Amino acid sequence: MYDIAIIGAxxxxxxxxxxxxxxxxxxxxxEKEEDVSMGASMANSGIVHAGFxxxxxxxxxxxxxKGSEMMPQIASELGVPxxxxxxxxxxxxxxxxxxxxxxxxRGIKNGVKNLQLITSREDLLRIEPNINxxxxxxxxxxxxxxxxxxxxxxQAIGNAMDNGxxxxxxxxxxxxxCDNGIYSIVSDKETVQAKYVINAAGLFADEIARMAxxxxxxxxxxxxxxxxxxxxxxxxxxxxxxxxxxxxxKGILVTPxxxxxxxxxxxxxxxxxxxxxxxxxxxxDIISKQAKERVKNVPFGKTITSFCGLRAVGDTGDFIxxxxxxxxxxxxxxxxxxxxxxxxxxxxxxxxxxxxxxxxTQKADYDPYRKPYNYFTKLTNEEKNELIAKDPDxxxxxxxxxxxxxxxxxxxxLRNPKPxxxxxxxxxxxxxxxxxxxxxxxxxxxxxxxxxxNIPYENxxxxxxxxxxxxxKIKEDV
Amino acid sequence: xxxxxxxxxxxxxxxxxxxVAAYESGVKDILILExxxxxxxxxxxxxxxxxxxxxxxxxxxxxxxxxRYEARVKELKIPYKLNTMVLEINQNKEVxxxxxxxxxxxxxxxAIILAMGCRERPKGALNISGTRPSGIxxxxxxxxxxxxxxxxxxxxxVILGSGDxxxxxxxxxxxxxxxVKAVCExxxxxxxLERNIEQCLRDFDIPLKLSCTVAEIHGxxxxxxxxxxxxxxxxxxxxxxKEYIECDTLLLSCGLxxxxxxxxxxxxxxxxxxxxxDVDQNRETSVEGIFACGNVLHVHDLVDxxxxxAETAGKGAAEYILNRKNKSAxxxxxxxGKVRYCVPQRITDIGDTTLxxxxxxxxxxxxxxxxxxxxxxxxxxxxKVAPGEMESIMLKGDILTEVDSGEITVGLEKLQ
Ligand SMILES: Cc1cc2nc3c(=O)[nH]c(=O)nc-3n(C[C@H](O)[C@H](O)[C@H](O)COP(=O)(O)OP(=O)(O)OC[C@H]3O[C@@H](n4cnc5c(N)ncnc54)[C@H](O)[C@@H]3O)c2cc1C
Ligand SMILES: Cc1cc2nc3c(=O)[nH]c(=O)nc-3n(C[C@H](O)[C@H](O)[C@H](O)COP(=O)(O)OP(=O)(O)OC[C@H]3O[C@@H](n4cnc5c(N)ncnc54)[C@H](O)[C@@H]3O)c2cc1C
Numbered sequence: 001m002y003d004i005a006i007i008g009a010x011x012x013x014x015x016x017x018x019x020x021x022x023x024x025x026x027x028x029x030x031e032k033e034e035d036v037s038m039g040a041s042m043a044n045s046g047i048v049h050a051g052f053x054x055x056x057x058x059x060x061x062x063x064x065x066k067g068s069e070m071m072p073q074i075a076s077e078l079g080v081p082x083x084x085x086x087x088x089x090x091x092x093x094x095x096x097x098x099x100x101x102x103x104x105x106r107g108i109k110n111g112v113k114n115l116q117l118i119t120s121r122e123d124l125l126r127i128e129p130n131i132n133x134x135x136x137x138x139x140x141x142x143x144x145x146x147x148x149x150x151x152x153x154x155q156a157i158g159n160a161m162d163n164g165x166x167x168x169x170x171x172x173x174x175x176x177x178c179d180n181g182i183y184s185i186v187s188d189k190e191t192v193q194a195k196y197v198i199n200a201a202g203l204f205a206d207e208i209a210r211m212a213x214x215x216x217x218x219x220x221x222x223x224x225x226x227x228x229x230x231x232x233x234x235x236x237x238x239x240x241x242x243x244x245x246x247x248x249x250k251g252i253l254v255t256p257x258x259x260x261x262x263x264x265x266x267x268x269x270x271x272x273x274x275x276x277x278x279x280x281x282x283x284x285d286i287i288s289k290q291a292k293e294r295v296k297n298v299p300f301g302k303t304i305t306s307f308c309g310l311r312a313v314g315d316t317g318d319f320i321x322x323x324x325x326x327x328x329x330x331x332x333x334x335x336x337x338x339x340x341x342x343x344x345x346x347x348x349x350x351x352x353x354x355x356x357x358x359x360x361t362q363k364a365d366y367d368p369y370r371k372p373y374n375y376f377t378k379l380t381n382e383e384k385n386e387l388i389a390k391d392p393d394x395x396x397x398x399x400x401x402x403x404x405x406x407x408x409x410x411x412x413x414l415r416n417p418k419p420x421x422x423x424x425x426x427x428x429x430x431x432x433x434x435x436x437x438x439x440x441x442x443x444x445x446x447x448x449x450x451x452x453x454n455i456p457y458e459n460x461x462x463x464x465x466x467x468x469x470x471x472x473k474i475k476e477d478v
Numbered sequence: 479x480x481x482x483x484x485x486x487x488x489x490x491x492x493x494x495x496x497x498v499a500a501y502e503s504g505v506k507d508i509l510i511l512e513x514x515x516x517x518x519x520x521x522x523x524x525x526x527x528x529x530x531x532x533x534x535x536x537x538x539x540x541x542x543x544x545x546r547y548e549a550r551v552k553e554l555k556i557p558y559k560l561n562t563m564v565l566e567i568n569q570n571k572e573v574x575x576x577x578x579x580x581x582x583x584x585x586x587x588x589a590i591i592l593a594m595g596c597r598e599r600p601k602g603a604l605n606i607s608g609t610r611p612s613g614i615x616x617x618x619x620x621x622x623x624x625x626x627x628x629x630x631x632x633x634x635x636v637i638l639g640s641g642d643x644x645x646x647x648x649x650x651x652x653x654x655x656x657x658v659k660a661v662c663e664x665x666x667x668x669x670x671l672e673r674n675i676e677q678c679l680r681d682f683d684i685p686l687k688l689s690c691t692v693a694e695i696h697g698x699x700x701x702x703x704x705x706x707x708x709x710x711x712x713x714x715x716x717x718x719x720k721e722y723i724e725c726d727t728l729l730l731s732c733g734l735x736x737x738x739x740x741x742x743x744x745x746x747x748x749x750x751x752x753x754x755x756d757v758d759q760n761r762e763t764s765v766e767g768i769f770a771c772g773n774v775l776h777v778h779d780l781v782d783x784x785x786x787x788a789e790t791a792g793k794g795a796a797e798y799i800l801n802r803k804n805k806s807a808x809x810x811x812x813x814x815g816k817v818r819y820c821v822p823q824r825i826t827d828i829g830d831t832t833l834x835x836x837x838x839x840x841x842x843x844x845x846x847x848x849x850x851x852x853x854x855x856x857x858x859x860x861x862k863v864a865p866g867e868m869e870s871i872m873l874k875g876d877i878l879t880e881v882d883s884g885e886i887t888v889g890l891e892k893l894q
Contacts, residue, residue: 228602232742275698279607281715305602307610385581395578397513397563437600439616443627458629462612466699469612470629471726474654 490519492772632727644731
């Protein structure tokens, strides 16, 4: 029996788990996929929003600003790529400038620090030389930053596990019942019992709440498509370049990622199917049209991949963090700026639990630190040679595009939360995430997985389930 | 720091052939660095016949062709390091590499030959809409699974792009019992060799659909099917022609990209069309003493041409190390657009010079012409030229001596 069961291992569930793992509590995280961070926390813009966008007075605004302030320290404790690159809204003409001034005032009201109004093209170009010709005003938020969202999630769960939290992957919650103050959470494989439940199931949070008898909110999916450009294009922009928001939304942004690629997106389209993550021709068209409007010479020919994330849009306009059943907390409708807010959301939920009367005593041996992934390229040559001397696999490059060694891949496979598929290894080590997208290293990564997990070569998958790479042996071997 | 006269990066056919040529030209202190666990490069996985017709006048498989050069490298005792990846080179000709035994190490070279080959264009670059299931591979990756690892990446296959590797894999997968349902080519013509279309598609009744592309990808975990569609002159999809094909595998053979990360990071000038270095007749790049040859310079269809080009580079590097001559000329080689690119891009020493080039479309009954300003200095009739086949012409030294504009243009003209 657990004190707390957290449903969903996205960034929300992960940060809550990490926060709670500092206390003497028995916690488990339940996740339906074969790895953590497979939902919205995998496919988003990775922006740590400064906080000028959210409507003042909402939970979104409050937790955004606080979460952004907490992020640098958390990222550093967890070894997560984070960069304070600044955000820049760019506009042209007096209507745009009016909206920008409103954003500026809202930002100040929300407590965003050091906001700067930009009133001339020269000042705009000083920050971002590739902005298109007709732009002449803007809002610069030096506190805006970028973070690697899936590394944050993986490391937060891993850190929670280091501190005693359990993770159950492939655990799709199908039924929830409550007897004598104890919740039974049922999947096809097993049943978990817990005194408290935290519902952080993203898009499916409404369904989880309904399973427990809370029918108070509804989540609908909103699609956001992206294109990712080669690292070669990294000089295109250094800040996160936003459009002036309109009734139609925030528009397509152009931003570097923490790994030096450029990301273009997201689109914003309401859809019905919570599993529909297909990219579309219309999406590509919107992205290229809007990106071109603001930034000069976007090299679309250097696209290395495209993908899609689904926002969990609630029906209140704000995050839905509440409790309508005893000891059952919804952390739902965590749409943007949910990633930025996640550290603050975790504290908020911890406070709610304390208010509910759970006994929270600090663990004596709590360790907030984690070794980073994808560390080899960042070492000095002396350090690299030391590692290679200890384990020659660090001298063996598996992914040539991102210079990932066999040593790092093996190490990633041994660390919690343990990956079992090619994409799991990709998100941790960046192997196969570069410009050739695995063309060269797939055969080798499969070999390592097969060896480390002791499973046949043809059983290795791209991302679990039926996503096999090979479908059998060739004739001669049969 | 360790020093070596000539460091060769890549032990494929280009690297090996360059090493042998340099050795035979008098440079004995050579080191080949190869990241794979054996010499041979991409040829190791090309187990089909058809290599060496020009060079050895016989039909060899890829590994057999490579073995001939490997034997020669061993016979001459040219040193090589396997499982060693070069991470960086600089204009001082310092080469930094990594392997398990020595860790990270740097070698000071007098000259360097780049022979890193090329890689395939991945799916991301194609912007195909739809889901992201497993089952989408470049043809070369599939070739590696089948020929090197012994596994079948799929059973019912659609191939996008009609590059040679795709054509060869259409046949290979068929022979292994897979059903290849179609080869779709975006352009109105195939980018592959005519003999491969004949032997790999027609002989197996595999349809080649020209002006056709994959419009959408379907499937959640593993690929379940693709929507294909015809494209118009502007390569835009014609919606009425959309057709669903059930398949578990999509192979991509949409072009090769020279592997020039090291080259670019070193600040060597790159030709924007070939995506390889800008070189002179010796295959010397814009950085003195650094040479390039093989698929890293421009994509070749025949390995025989790779070997030949590598010999040129090997000799050039030897000459650079042993007795550097002053450059006697400076002629830019330009193209007219119908001729898409030409290697070498510069001539710095007058002598008989062979120009290798590719055209941008299929042209029939044409004249290949070379002009010095308005003056025609060379012409040759040709019945048909196609982007899939590399062409070459030889310009005599005495013609080149006459060039006074400092620039020649290689082009095509329609025969009346
Ligand atoms: C296109 C897009 C762009 C965004 N950009 C930004 C940005 O730049 N900055 C920012 O701050 N925020 C951004 N966001 C928002 C941010 O990504 C989300 O707020 C955040 O990822 C939400 O995390 P989560 O853990 O709540 O949800 P998720 O990451 O979706 O996690 C929910 C988890 O619950 C699991 N689950 C669901 N049902 C069950 C079940 N029945 N049993 C077990 N497990 C289950 C899922 O598999 C999933 O892993 C963006 C979002 C999108 C979609
Ligand atoms: C599938 C396929 C089918 C073909 N079919 C035919 C055919 O039928 N007939 C024919 O004549 N030709 C054919 N070819 C063409 C021929 O094989 C190639 O042109 C030839 O292999 C190119 O030689 P290369 O040495 O330039 O490149 P490669 O063979 O690619 O060799 C490059 C080498 O450099 C190494 N390398 C790269 N980067 C580094 C680094 N940083 N450090 C260390 N080492 C590095 C690589 O590991 C590799 O071994 C085919 C090619 C392919 C891919």
